[in-house]
Amino acid sequence: MAIIERPATAGGVEIAPPATPSRAQGGFKRPVSTTGWKSWLFTVDHKKLGIMYGVMAMFFFIVGGIEAVLIRLQLAAPEGKVLSASVYNQMFTMHATTMVFLFVMPMAAAFANYFIPLQIGARDVAFPRMNAFGFWCVLGGGIFINLSWFLGGAADGGWFMYAPNSGPIFSPSHGVDFWTLGLQITGIASLTGAINLIVTVLNMRAPGMSLMKMPVFTWLQLVVQFLLLFAVPVITVALFLLSFQRNFGATFFDVSAGADPLLWQHLFWIFGHPEVYILILPSFGIISEVLPVFAKKPLFGYPFVVFSGAAIGFVGWGVWAHHMFASGLGPVSVAVFSISTMAIAIPTGVKIVNWTLTLWGGKLRFTAAMHFAIGLIVLFTIGGLSGVTHSVAPSDTQQTDTYYIVAHFHYVLFGGAVFGLFSGFYYWWPKMFGKTLNEKLGKANFWMMVIGMNMTFGPMHILGLQGQPRRMYQWTEARAGEGFFNLAFWNQIASIGSIILAVGVLLFIINVVKTARSKELAPLDPWDSRTLEWMTSSPPKEHNFDVIPTVHHLDEFFHRKYQQDPVTHEYKQIATAEEILADQEAHADKHIHMPSPSYWPIVLAATLPIITTGVIYSIPVAIVGGIFLVLAMFGWALEPSTAPETDFDPPAAGESTKELAPLV
Amino acid sequence: MSDVAVHEADHGTHGHTTTTGLSNNKVAMWLFLGSECLLFGGLISTYMLYRGRVSEGPRPGNVFDIPFTSVSSFILLMSSLTMVLAVSAAQNRDDRGTTLWLTVTALLGATFVGGQVYEFTAMYNEGLGFTTSLFGSSFYALTGFHGVHVTVGIIMLMSLVGIIKRSTIPGDKAEVVELIGLYWHFVDVIWIIIFTLVYLIPA
Amino acid sequence: MTAATETHSEHDHSHDDHAQHGMSNAGYIRIALILAAMTALEVSTYYVDFGALFMPVLIILMVVKFFIVVSYFMHLKFDNKLFSFCFYAGLFLAVMVYVIALATFKFFAA
Numbered sequence: 001m002a003i004i005e006r007p008a009t010a011g012g013v014e015i016a017p018p019a020t021p022s023r024a025q026g027g028f029k030r031p032v033s034t035t036g037w038k039s040w041l042f043t044v045d046h047k048k049l050g051i052m053y054g055v056m057a058m059f060f061f062i063v064g065g066i067e068a069v070l071i072r073l074q075l076a077a078p079e080g081k082v083l084s085a086s087v088y089n090q091m092f093t094m095h096a097t098t099m100v101f102l103f104v105m106p107m108a109a110a111f112a113n114y115f116i117p118l119q120i121g122a123r124d125v126a127f128p129r130m131n132a133f134g135f136w137c138v139l140g141g142g143i144f145i146n147l148s149w150f151l152g153g154a155a156d157g158g159w160f161m162y163a164p165n166s167g168p169i170f171s172p173s174h175g176v177d178f179w180t181l182g183l184q185i186t187g188i189a190s191l192t193g194a195i196n197l198i199v200t201v202l203n204m205r206a207p208g209m210s211l212m213k214m215p216v217f218t219w220l221q222l223v224v225q226f227l228l229l230f231a232v233p234v235i236t237v238a239l240f241l242l243s244f245q246r247n248f249g250a251t252f253f254d255v256s257a258g259a260d261p262l263l264w265q266h267l268f269w270i271f272g273h274p275e276v277y278i279l280i281l282p283s284f285g286i287i288s289e290v291l292p293v294f295a296k297k298p299l300f301g302y303p304f305v306v307f308s309g310a311a312i313g314f315v316g317w318g319v320w321a322h323h324m325f326a327s328g329l330g331p332v333s334v335a336v337f338s339i340s341t342m343a344i345a346i347p348t349g350v351k352i353v354n355w356t357l358t359l360w361g362g363k364l365r366f367t368a369a370m371h372f373a374i375g376l377i378v379l380f381t382i383g384g385l386s387g388v389t390h391s392v393a394p395s396d397t398q399q400t401d402t403y404y405i406v407a408h409f410h411y412v413l414f415g416g417a418v419f420g421l422f423s424g425f426y427y428w429w430p431k432m433f434g435k436t437l438n439e440k441l442g443k444a445n446f447w448m449m450v451i452g453m454n455m456t457f458g459p460m461h462i463l464g465l466q467g468q469p470r471r472m473y474q475w476t477e478a479r480a481g482e483g484f485f486n487l488a489f490w491n492q493i494a495s496i497g498s499i500i501l502a503v504g505v506l507l508f509i510i511n512v513v514k515t516a517r518s519k520e521l522a523p524l525d526p527w528d529s530r531t532l533e534w535m536t537s538s539p540p541k542e543h544n545f546d547v548i549p550t551v552h553h554l555d556e557f558f559h560r561k562y563q564q565d566p567v568t569h570e571y572k573q574i575a576t577a578e579e580i581l582a583d584q585e586a587h588a589d590k591h592i593h594m595p596s597p598s599y600w601p602i603v604l605a606a607t608l609p610i611i612t613t614g615v616i617y618s619i620p621v622a623i624v625g626g627i628f629l630v631l632a633m634f635g636w637a638l639e640p641s642t643a644p645e646t647d648f649d650p651p652a653a654g655e656s657t658k659e660l661a662p663l664v
Numbered sequence: 665m666s667d668v669a670v671h672e673a674d675h676g677t678h679g680h681t682t683t684t685g686l687s688n689n690k691v692a693m694w695l696f697l698g699s700e701c702l703l704f705g706g707l708i709s710t711y712m713l714y715r716g717r718v719s720e721g722p723r724p725g726n727v728f729d730i731p732f733t734s735v736s737s738f739i740l741l742m743s744s745l746t747m748v749l750a751v752s753a754a755q756n757r758d759d760r761g762t763t764l765w766l767t768v769t770a771l772l773g774a775t776f777v778g779g780q781v782y783e784f785t786a787m788y789n790e791g792l793g794f795t796t797s798l799f800g801s802s803f804y805a806l807t808g809f810h811g812v813h814v815t816v817g818i819i820m821l822m823s824l825v826g827i828i829k830r831s832t833i834p835g836d837k838a839e840v841v842e843l844i845g846l847y848w849h850f851v852d853v854i855w856i857i858i859f860t861l862v863y864l865i866p867a
Numbered sequence: 868m869t870a871a872t873e874t875h876s877e878h879d880h881s882h883d884d885h886a887q888h889g890m891s892n893a894g895y896i897r898i899a900l901i902l903a904a905m906t907a908l909e910v911s912t913y914y915v916d917f918g919a920l921f922m923p924v925l926i927i928l929m930v931v932k933f934f935i936v937v938s939y940f941m942h943l944k945f946d947n948k949l950f951s952f953c954f955y956a957g958l959f960l961a962v963m964v965y966v967i968a969l970a971t972f973k974f975f976a977a
Contacts, residue, residue, distance in 0.1 A: 126688045195695045202691060202949070203682035229699045230960050237706030241805065250794055250801040252710065257798055258717040266968040267706060317960055321971065333971045634823070686947055694950045698957025705961035709969055734910040741906060745899035748940045752892055849941045853933050860929040864909060865922065 028599045028635065042597040044128035045542060049135050050114030051432065056139055057107035063146070064098035065505060067091050069498050072456070076495035078477040078488065088473040089156035090175060094146070096159030097179065100279065101186055102142045104417050108282035109138075111424055112197055112221045114432065118533035119215045121206025121551065123544050126199040127192075128595040129636065134189040134196070136605030141185030144609045148178035155179035158471065160272060160323075161242070163253035163264035168246050174616055177246055180239045181612035187232050187239070188608070194228035197221065206532070208551035212306070215531045215555075216299060219306045220285035223313040224278050230317075231274040238267035247615055262327060269320035277316045279413060280380075281309060283420020284351060287373040290427050291355055293527050294370040295362025298555060301354045308347035308354075315344045325393045326400040334393045341391035345384065352381055367527070368442025372423035375450055379415025383408055386461065401471075404464025410457040422449070422508070429515070430522035434538045441511040448504030455497025459490035525577030530558040535580060546588035600639060604632040693843045697850045704854050707806045708861060714798035715867040721796035724803075724867045727787045736779035737859045740814075743772035744852045747845045754841035762841060763825050769848065770821040773814050780811050803862070810858060813851045820844050890939065898939050905932055 031042035040048060071091055074080040083091055117125055125131050148154045155175040157166035166176050201222045205214070214222075242264070244250035251257040253264055292299045299305060321329060321337040329337075355377050364370070386408040390396045399405055422445075430436045466485050468475065480487040525534050535557045536545050553559040560580055562571040607629040614622025682688060715724060746769040753761030784804070794804045824844060828837060890898075909928050917924055938944035943951050 127692065191696075191699060195692050195699075198695055199688050199691050203684055203686065203688050205683040209683075226956070229695055230702050230957055233699050233703035234706055234964075237703060237710070241710065244794075244801070244805060248794065250805070251796075251798050252714075252801055252805075254798075257719045258714075259798055260713065260972065262972065263710065263713060266971070270964050270968065317964060318967075320964075329971055630819075637823070638827075684947070684949060686949060691949065691953065694953040698953045698955075701954070701957040701961040702964075705965045709965040712969060713972060730910070730913045734906070734913075738903065738906055741902055742899065744902075744936060744940050745895060748895045749892060752895070846941055849936055852940075853936045856929060856932045856936070860909065860925050864912060864925055 028639075031597045031599055039597070041602060042132075042599055044124070044132045044595050044597055044601070046113050046117050046125050046128065046131060047432075047540060047542075047544075049131055050110045050112075052135055053106050053110035053113060053138070056135075056142070057103050057110060060098050060102035060106070060142060061505070064095050064103055065502060067095035067098065069502055071095060072495040072498035074473070075475065075491050077492075078480065079474050083473070085473045086153070086156065089158075089471075090149075090154040092471055093156050093158055093161075093175075093179075094149075094154045097145065097155070097183075098142075099413075100159060100275070101183060102138070102145075104279045104413070104421070105186075105190070106138050106142075107421050108221075108224070108279070108417075109134075109193060111217075111282060111286065111421070111428070112193075112224075115428065115533055116197060116200060116218050116221055117204070118431075118536070118540060118544055119218045119531055120201060120204060120209055121532050121545060121549050122200065122204040123548070123592070124595055125196050126204055127196045129598050129601050130192045130196050132598070132601035133605050134193040136602045137189035137192075137608060138186050140605055140609045141182045141189065144185060144612060145178055145182030148173075148175045151178070160268050161264075162261070162268075163242055163245070164255055164259070164261060166242060167253050177243070177616045178612075180243045180246070181615060184236065184239050184243075185608045185612065187236050190228045190232045194225040194232070197225045198229065201225075206548050206551050209556075212303065213551055213554045213556070216288035216302065216305055216309075217282075217285035217531075220281045220288070220309045223309050224281045227274045227278050227281075227313055227316065231271045231278065234267055235271035235275075238264060238271065241267075243615070262324070262329075265324050265327060266320070269323045270317075272323065273320040274313075274316050276409075276412075277312055279417045280420075281312070283376060283417045283423075284309065286420045286424040286427070287355065287376050289531065290369050290373040290423050291358045292555075293427070293529050294365045294367055294373075295359050296365075296528070297358055297362040298530075298558075299354065300357040300360075302554060304350055305354050308350040311347040312344065315340065315347065319344055322391060322393075322396065325396045338391055338393045342388065345388050345391070348384060352377060352384075367426065368437065368439050368446060369423045369426035369527075371443060371446040372419045372426065375446065376416055376419040376423065379411055379419060379450075379453070383411025383413075383415055387412065399464060401469055402464035403460040403468045403470055406470050407457050407460035407464055410453070410460070414453050414457065419449075422446075425508070427527065428533075430526050431533060431538050431540070433515075434521055435515050435518060436520075436522040436526055437515050438511050441507055441514065445504055445507040445511060448500055448507055452497050452499075452501030452504050456494050456501055457497075459494045459497075462490050463487060463494070523577075524581060525561075528561075530555040532557055534577065535560070535584070537581060543592045543594055546584045548589070549584075598636075598639060600632060600636040604629065604636055607632055687839060689839060689843055690846075693846050697846065700850065700854075704806075704809070704857075707802075707809055708857065711802040711806045711862060714802040715862075717798040719797050721791050721793070721800060722787075724799060724862075727790050727792050728863055729783065729786070730863060732779070732783065733859070733863050736776050736783075737855060737863075739772050739779070740776040740852055740855050743769045743776070744849050746772060747848045751838075751842050751845045754838040757838070759828055762837075763828055766821050766825050766828075766841070770818050770825070773818045773821070773848075777811055777814050777818065780807065780814075799867075806858065806862070810851065810854055813854070817844070817848050817851055820847070895940070898935060902932055902935060 031038060040052065043049065070083060071088070074082040074088060074091075113125070113131065117123065146154070151174060153173040153175045155161065155166075155171070155178065156173070157171055157176060157179075161176065161179065164170065201214070201218060211219075241250070241252040245252050245254070251259060253259050253261065255261065288299055288305055318340045319337060321333055322341045325334055325337075355373075359374075386404070390399060390405075390408065426437055426442050462485060464470075466481065466487060468487055468491075475487055475491060477488065522538060524538060532549060532551070533540075535549060549556065557577075557580075561573060561575055561577065563574045564571055607625050610625030611622045611629065614620070614625050684691075718724075746765050750762050750765030750769060753765055784807075792800045792803075794800055821844060824840065905928050909925060912921055912925060937954070943954065
């Protein structure tokens, strides 16, 4: 008997908690709380997990942002004294690690978790417990990596952690150990999450929703999950090799034993280049939802967007060595990877064209979400163009390890990925929380971020081409040069920009707090949206849809609201969102089985940091953690994901039914 | 990791239909195996790069005992046959046959792992430690990873035998046997590659 | 099963009763014998000098054995194409990226 099946409530009446379990199949009795912190800790609901991913990612965004501001403060003046050289190394390493692995990826996972099931008309993901397990892994791994700050210093080898520089000789603190092992934990989450979401998209679509009727966000997330599926094991190998070297004395990156330093670079970038598409494609997906809605037009060339997304996913596997042009790969390799890198600009360009043509002739509404989406197109294009300059090997050799690179990837990652995610916040906030974020503050948020980011990262193009090396911990007046291109001026501009950027992010947080306090509820369909997630209440019910919709069109929800006039070919409204929802509720399914909450995901995930701590400090602890891990796996395996009736007590006296009756 | 994929046994397919008509668990298992290709690919490549790099200690040709490894490779290969017979029995709802063949498979797997332990010990005594040379590190990492996979497989097989006897398995029994079978065969095909590339082709 | 077949008739043939799509136990044993013979041939290269054929024979045998196990023991030949896609996509990418990476060490250096 699933937890969702409970007496019907009329008009906000307290919902009785489900009966207490009487027999446990997985070692534990079932958690039964439907409210309070326990209902979050043991939940398997994809929406709750999506919100938890989001909150965690936002926290790490702030942590990474503080790290970024500290870096800029250090470089604001000549011979900066804010950070020591060693702490500076840790700071830029952890800034990148946090932003990539603990902000953008989990935030994309937050949207994926929350909206993929809704967009495909499913009631949950295919493996709900595995979903919860993934979240607890990312959280555990993220905390574990950051613990190193307090235990002798964080990792300091740069986010790509080139070996042998990251080996025990050059990086003697435990920072790199925490980094490698923590990323292994988050890697497990990425892998299970990828498997889970791929199966969900393939197998749990509503009737009638063929692959080419899926919303673009879901499509591009599917591509991302395949990239994760195949890229994560590569970094897993690299991290294992590095751990073995650091913790068990293996020789993989020991040059004196004849090791080849390029091995790490290859493994890292075979993972690393698909990784950059893992970071950007979710945002591409988000704005592919936002632009048509606020242009009141279908997405221009839907199949082209989908196939170019898949093409990016595939070609992205053949370009990794452009990160290594300066390493002496040899002319043939450099030529091949140079050409493949130029080729990957094509599918990306296709997308830019499609988005632009979606706007063309549309009835544009410049909401905050739309601002961020257009911001992405412009800023990503700038970053993309500087990216093309990297594909030209001679030019890249000049730019390698300078601030020009820093400028490039912040334009594509901040101007691209982060702007897309913010677009998603403003677009989907009313769906997730039933309240619309303040539009005025949202636009202020946008403009501060645009100005801030261009002031921060724009000058870095100049700094880089003038030769300021990346990761340089101090600059001196004497070597800053003179005239318009002197390093001092542009470093100061960049530092001021970073403060403006931080204020922009602060405005978003203020907006969130303000909206949370406001009593004003959002309309059911505030943006006149097109896809299925808007066809349910806001926030959605625990079971998402009262009745699983049958899909006939791409943009199904739009076609339920509007019908084309056969003569004039104009679309006329035939139903409102409220009417469609009321119709659904009237025909609600009587028997809805939802997966039951479980203790095992959090228990299983908790064993992993124990093991990794043991690997660093004491092997017996790791063995104990391993035993717990195996026990937790048995508990998990023996527990069915939907508890059978026998796992609960029979209904209490007077309780007529435990089945879901139509909600009012 | 693999256990997570295998044992998430029941949701979605039980009493429900899926869009493709395929079992969620089976799609998940194949995705996991596709992912494992890149894991073992990385380890094999590391070995292929470092196989000839022996700064000190013995060279590959000095420590490999080809006749011995051939026998243990053959045993692992035959465990794939017994595994497929177990799957076949499970699909015919023959619990006795299933447990029998699962047990035989686990025993063959255990023999293989035992052989590997013996082989590692012999190599160590001949002076090839994990930290001795690039060859040593990459050899032990690759075959060790494989050995861990086999061991996990044995644990899953034995658990499955116990669970079938107690008959408390969530989900479809035959499918769980099939999924663990897929994992087992995969570990076997990885060994087919390792046997040729590591052992038979000299550095 | 029957409900599934009704609602999703177009996709269904591979889901139900995989047993019937597979092989008989005798078939499996035949496959195992072929694999055993190939392994014997592989091991014989250790004792007999194959000359120039040494490498090609071993590589071809390895690949053939791999695909026999995957196709027959793992049912990929009889199963839905989606399973093949999941697995072969990973296999293809693995072979592609690692062979290229190793090639940059071996052939293209300098």
